[in-house]
Amino acid sequence: MISSCDLLKNKVCLVTGASRGIGYAVAKRFAACGAAVYANGRREESLKELLSLNGNCSGSVIPLYFDVTDSAAAKKAMMQIKKEQGKLDVLVNNAGIMKDALIGMISKEDMHQVFEVNVFAVMDMLQLAVKLMSRQNSGSIINLASIVGTNGNRGQMVYSASKGAVISLTKTAAKELASRHIRVNAVAPGVIDTDMFRSIGEEKMKEKINLIGMNRAGTPEEVADTCIYLASDLSVYVTGQVIGVDGCEVI
Amino acid sequence: MTNLEKYKKAFLESLEVSEDQLEGLEYQKIESWDSVGHMNLVAALEEAFDIMMDTDDIIDLSSYEKGKEIMRKYDIEL
Numbered sequence: 383m384i385s386s387c388d389l390l391k392n393k394v395c396l397v398t399g400a401s402r403g404i405g406y407a408v409a410k411r412f413a414a415c416g417a418a419v420y421a422n423g424r425r426e427e428s429l430k431e432l433l434s435l436n437g438n439c440s441g442s443v444i445p446l447y448f449d450v451t452d453s454a455a456a457k458k459a460m461m462q463i464k465k466e467q468g469k470l471d472v473l474v475n476n477a478g479i480m481k482d483a484l485i486g487m488i489s490k491e492d493m494h495q496v497f498e499v500n501v502f503a504v505m506d507m508l509q510l511a512v513k514l515m516s517r518q519n520s521g522s523i524i525n526l527a528s529i530v531g532t533n534g535n536r537g538q539m540v541y542s543a544s545k546g547a548v549i550s551l552t553k554t555a556a557k558e559l560a561s562r563h564i565r566v567n568a569v570a571p572g573v574i575d576t577d578m579f580r581s582i583g584e585e586k587m588k589e590k591i592n593l594i595g596m597n598r599a600g601t602p603e604e605v606a607d608t609c610i611y612l613a614s615d616l617s618v619y620v621t622g623q624v625i626g627v628d629g630c631e632v633i
Numbered sequence: 634m635t636n637l638e639k640y641k642k643a644f645l646e647s648l649e650v651s652e653d654q655l656e657g658l659e660y661q662k663i664e665s666w667d668s669v670g671h672m673n674l675v676a677a678l679e680e681a682f683d684i685m686m687d688t689d690d691i692i693d694l695s696s697y698e699k700g701k702e703i704m705r706k707y708d709i710e711l
Contacts (some may be wrong), residue, residue, distance in 0.1 A: 457685055457687075461685055464685075502680060509688065510685070513675075513679065513685060515675070515677055516672070517676060517680065
């Protein structure tokens with residue numbers, strides 16, 4: 383686990399959904415590695431803990447409060463980054479929602495909501511980021527997918543379809559943006575120990591963990607470390623990839 | 634530099650055309666204004682006027698004249 387480094391020194395990064403879970407860990411780790419991190423959350427106060435890192439890490443955390451499904455607000459946020467930093471090196475599309483239901487019990491409303499956040503907002507943010515990245519002829523976009531996006535999972539038809547879409551849009555964007563030296567990759571976490579995972583109850587948690595080769599859930603920090611690699615120049619020739627962070631999970 | 638000069642400059646540099654070609658210039662009517670040229674033009678306009686164009690406006694930017702109309706939406710008088 384990387385606690386601090388200078389791999390992201392002088393890099394300007396935007397992390398969506400940074401108030402908790404994987405997004406929080408990514409923002410925290412990026413700041414520890416020297417980045418200026420624009421951390422996005424929907425509600426004011428939601429980034430309080432993250433902001434307390436300022437002064438205690440080599441990078442910095444700047445709050446950006448907006449809903450990723452609000453295109454006008456997302457554009458405004460991007461303009462703010464442009465004005466304050468003049469560039470954007472890394473976008474981490476992490477904000478996402480999960481609405482689980484078995485086939486036959488999935489409402490249209492839930493389908494729309496999940497795709498609005500998990501897919502349409504990702505494409506929106508990607509298009510906005512590319513405007514800044516194209517000018518500098520470089521950049522790294524990291525989309526948070528999921529192991530269920532490739533393997534599927536019982537009760538997760540909508541969520542898995544949305545993450546499958548994230549994977550395919552990642553591959554297409556990588557092809558389209560390679561000539562501009564903008565890299566686009568996806569990280570596909572397996573079972574990660576977040577509030578969301580704990581909410582399924584202890585028994586189900588055990589069942590899930592039994593399916594993991596390493597016999598434990600991953601941590602948000604372990605996902606964040608993979609994001610550091612993709613955000614940094616260590617992965618300068620890596621694009622269009624989907625990197626699983628799942629401890630050898632079989633679902 | 635006036636706004637009109639900045640506007641013209643964006644076209645001249647991103648599409649590599651001469652000033653006498655500007656009036657009546659339309660998307661895909663010359664080789665350099667293809668999809669790649671279009672994105673370069675959008676980037677040049679955004680840079681020149683410090684704006685971020687909406688996707689609908691990027692799609693609507695079909696001619697030199699239409700672009701002037703679109704710029705007005707961003708409070709840019711030409």
